């Protein structure tokens with residue numbers, strides 16, 4: 001049975017201009033979950049709630065099946081690492097070495113050689129004050145330091161913001177290797193579809209403070225298909241759209257050729273042919289297109305690839 005790292009039950013956070021929640025969700029232990037959603041949808045708020053940097057007005061949060069309403073215990077905190085959206089200013093006057101020494105006291109599992117190895121791979125200057133580093137250098141230091149604490153739970157708020165493509169690739173490889181070698185849980189907020197594709201086991205989609213749902217990433221692929229068909233005119237296209245109630249975005253592309261988007265195409269293809277409509281071509285929608293449709297209210301019917309649905 002999959003254990004839960006985090007459980008939220010009807011969690012509600014009131015922000016000045018927006019309510020986040022109610023959020024009810026289970027984030028599994030030992031997997032990477034990506035929080036996705038437009039600006040202001042509540043991803044950072046959710047991460048802050050998990051660090052108890054802010055507290056909910058309503059609802060319950062469980063960490064590894066326990067509630068800690070009066071503060072996270074030290075033993076738990078020492079196994080959680082967090083890379084916030086903006087680095088904290090308290091460490092600004094230190095260089096990377098001094099900041100690492102401080103963290104070494106705080107985190108009993110601190111792995112100095114792993115830290116140095118990551119700093120070398122990322123090519124972060126060791127003796128430069130953190131405040132003097134470029135945005136990307138600082139970000140790389142934060143990611144290296146978070147991993148060097150050997151966390152069981154790693155919370156990353158848009159970690160690749162400011163990273164160049166070379167550093168981004170190292171980050172992806174490092175996170176995947178860390179997951180391979182440790183029974184860790186990562187919760188990452190991101191706007192980068194390629195990051196979701198490469199890293200996520202699960203996707204949590206947020207929109208305007210609401211939770212639109214959670215899905216196993218692999219089950220999303222192949223949910224929606226764009227199909228091009230031969231039709232005589234708009235009238236025939238309108239008839240076709242009535243026969244295919246689940247399909248959306250019917251468009252007359254060029255005279256005689258129309259397109260639409262449909263779920264479970266393999267199940268519907270015969271039905272389309274039985275209507276006497278010729279399919280010209282089809283393509284599975286990409287992950288970003290599926291997420292965009294979901295945001296617009298078109299929740300995908302998830303596919304269990306293992307069962308071959």
Ligand SMILES: Nc1ncnc2c1ncn2[C@@H]1O[C@H](COP(=O)(O)OP(=O)(O)OP(=O)(O)O)[C@@H](O)[C@H]1O
Pocket residue numbers: 015016017018037038039040041042043044045046085
């Ligand atoms: N400290 C705060 N005080 C008041 N309102 C806040 C605070 N932090 C966030 N908000 C508001 O809560 C909402 C959710 O913000 P949040 O930062 O969680 O979104 P996000 O999904 O992380 O966005 P982005 O992708 O832009 O980082 C926004 O409307 C924001 O203005």
